Amino acid sequence: MKIEAQSVQEYLENLPEERKEPIEKLRKIISENLPNGFEEQLSYGMIGYVVPKSMYPKGYHCTPELPLPFLSIASQKNSINLYHMGIYADEKLLHWFQEEFSKYSEKKLDMGKSCMRFKKPEDIPYELIGELARKMTPQDWIEKYENAFVKK
DSSP states (O other), X not given: OOOOOSSHHHHHHTSOHHHHHHHHHHHHHHHHHSOBTBEXXXXXXXXXEEEOTTTXXXXXXXXXXXXXXXXXXXXXXXXXXXXXXXXXXXXXXXXXXXHHHHHHOSSOOOBOSSEEEESXXXXXXXXXXXXXXXXXXXXXXXXXXXHHHOXX
8 A cells, every 4th residue: 555645734735534643653652752853754655754864965875975874654554564674783672572462462574674563553552652762863873874774
């Protein structure tokens, strides 16, 4: 499911009705917990939180004209997805999240490399997502990103 939008506000307005409240709640918890420096914007067709070009002029290695993506929220066909690039780049953070998840949910964690999929809104561990959002500053992410993805 692709949400046609040119802005975060338009993305939110175009969501299916049953997805509006959980995505707004995710957006709120992320915004309240992300360290200063990340910016919210429409990124790759999702609600994204990025390291702005003013802080990291090199941009994303795949598309250098774009800011460095960090975290995204998306309404997909069968789930609400959260993408966290820090989990992909930091094995310690990944293991922390996997261990903590079981304390917040009886469901099995449905996860890819950086993607967490929640088929039902009531399965989203909002408090845990808030904790995860606090774990990495833009400076931490730049360092992890350069160590993990940028060829020297």
